[in-house]
Amino acid sequence: MSIAPQQISQETPENPLLVPSSLPYRLPEFSAIRTEHYLPxxxxxxxxxxAEIAAIRDNPEAADFQNTAEAMERSGALLRHVALVFFNISSADSSPxxxxxxxxxxPQLSAHMDSIQLDSKLFARFAAIDLSGLNQESQRLVSEYLAEFKRVGATLGEAAKQRLREINSTLSELSTxxxxxxxxxxxxAAVLVEDPEQLEGLSAHxxxxxxxxxxxxxxxGKHLLTLIQPSAQPALESLHNRDLRRRLFEASVNRGQGIGDVRTLEAAAKMAKLRAERAQLLGFASHADYETSDQTAPSLGAINSLLSQLAPAAVRNAQAEAEALAETAGHSIEPWDWSYYSEKVRKARYDVDLAALKPYFELDRVLQDGVFYAANKLYGLSFIERKDLQGYHPxxxxxxxxxxxxxxxxxxLGDYYTRDSKNGGAWMNPLVEQSGLTGWQSVVVNNLNISKPPAGEPTLLSYDEVVTCFHEFGHALHGLFSQVHYPRFSGTSVPRDFVEYPSQVNEMWILWPEVIANYARHYESNEPLPQEVLEKLEAAKLWGEGFATTEYLGAALLDQAWHQLAAGEDPGDPLEFEAAALRKAGVELALLxxxxxxxxxxxxxxxxxSAGxxxxxxSEVLDAETVEWFEENGGLSRDNGDHFRAELLxxxxxxxxxQAFRNFRGRDASIDPLLSRRGLR
Structure with a gap:
């Protein structure tokens, strides 16, 4: 028998994480949650x-959908709630x-999940469920559970299961x-600058x-150039001082190598080897094969084929861009020169100065009059700021x-500013997941890492940060629009190689004439971004695609190299392995x-x-197809938005x-729109 929330609250009323939230939409009561509440x-x-799992597994009645599959979906709600709240905090506002x-x-969570997913008796109950008479979603639920049990090792012998538990526990520790x-x-790695003259080129903000x-x-009295997670740093675009650009670049790309910080290379190599061993135990040739087994990609071979197909053209484009940069610079360039001279070429060829656009991209206008405006036009949504509700950070x-x-x-929820307690990058997290079974609706949060200006000053975004705002909100819409019955299927709980698709589609509205005219206004004069600038932005879209595609493919191919290791294969020195992997894939460029x-x-x-x-x-193959569909059908309209929402989001x-994509598009996707978009034909 499962333990009801009321029983929990009576036993431990002092812990707000163990009491159902009384706030709208079950928003966690962050004002009452303290660090000391998490572990208990x-x-x-x-x-x-x-206890809930034991009640399902040991039920003396014959297994059926209600007492096994549906009971499984009802179980673990408390743990899911605590984990969603905690792991959002650990990535967005951490502390020692x-x-x-x-x-x-x-490691406790890893061991806990292993105790459930490796339970042969529990697996047997799912295998005994009669699927006849069940609706499509219920049948899919049982099938997904059965596939997961088999995939993670429920059918293995006890010795293999024990080794799996050991590997999973160690991997969770290493990942943390x-x-x-x-x-x-x-x-x-943030770069401290004592001489303000070295900062020439940066904007006042x-x-x-x-x-x-x-x-x-x-x-x-000094200046600190903080870093974002990727290799390329925004300040490299505008800093005139070449030596400071070098310092900033090297600080970024040398992180984790033991030069004045914590070395992470050995942990990465150990994780790759353990993942390869686990894959072998589970019957797969590599971790990449294992990870591909439940994705939309049909096979690892198909993934390798796509990446290898794109790499040569991307590298050719990048090399052509490098030649243009050197010509503009008047000398051979170094990696820390790339972004700086790329912006100069963009300005010379297309008369587009991205840094000069920042006064037109004030955060609140981008959100209210851009991101939210597009969502209103497409889906009829309205957004009411709830200042009476409290988040996990001021x-x-x-x-x-x-x-x-x-x-x-x-x-x-929007958490937009960088801070030392927040991981780099940008992401979306659910805090409450929609489900017809529970009756809950979605609560989602977007996290970005925008530098916070001094008090009273506006927050002006780079063009890349505008893109990130729209992108992450695409994930948010995927979560908010969820209309499923079972929690397992909620929102963004889709295969990893599908999850980026809706967020990438939402980027198409950034430069859509009606949208950008509504939000891109000078923060002081309220003048709109001139039409000729918009036309130049459109014309300049392909400039820099060689860089963008090659640096992305470098990371994707490096990921595959680490995770296509065979069990027992020793990668050797991690930095040498990295260089060899990039060289073999044809994307080892000294400048990039x-x-x-x-x-x-x-x-x-x-x-x-990992391997993903x-x-x-x-996902961009589907995204490019979807953008083409919107353009063919009139763009920003309720009919189009409602169709995309109903069939896919x-x-x-x-x-x-x-199948959801086919229901939306009417056919399978083609790679052609992607190749055109990235200039890879």
């Missing part, structure tokens, strides 16, 4: 979940205390360690943000999202490091993208994602 909440949640809890909980060390390295960062770091903003008929859809090097590749060593970084380009994983 996990302990209680583990106990409750194991939070990191200590994470280091303790991660990599994440925490990577954050420490990101912070310690960039200078102000660097001054604030230095003051917060205990260096008043900088978090909360909006209630409503449908056109006034019905509530969910809550959207991969978007992420091994030592700070959080996506694959501390996130859910290819998914961005795989709301479907979650209750139907096969590629």
């Amino acid at each position: 909440a996990f302990e209680q949640a583990f106990t409750v979940h194991l 205390e939070i990191q200590a809890i994470e280091s303790s909980v991660a 360690q990599f994440s925490q060390d990577s954050l420490a390295n990101l912070n310690s 960039q200078l102000a943000a660097a001054a604030v960062a230095a003051e917060q770091a205990g260096q008043p 900088e978090v903003r909360i909006w209630e999202v409503k449908n056109e008929d006034g019905s509530g859809l969910g809550l959207f 490091p991969p978007r992420y090097r091994t030592s700070y590749f959080n996506h694959i060593f501390a996130g859910g993208y 970084y290819y998914s961005y380009i795989w 709301s479907a979650g994983n209750r139907i096969d994602p590629l």
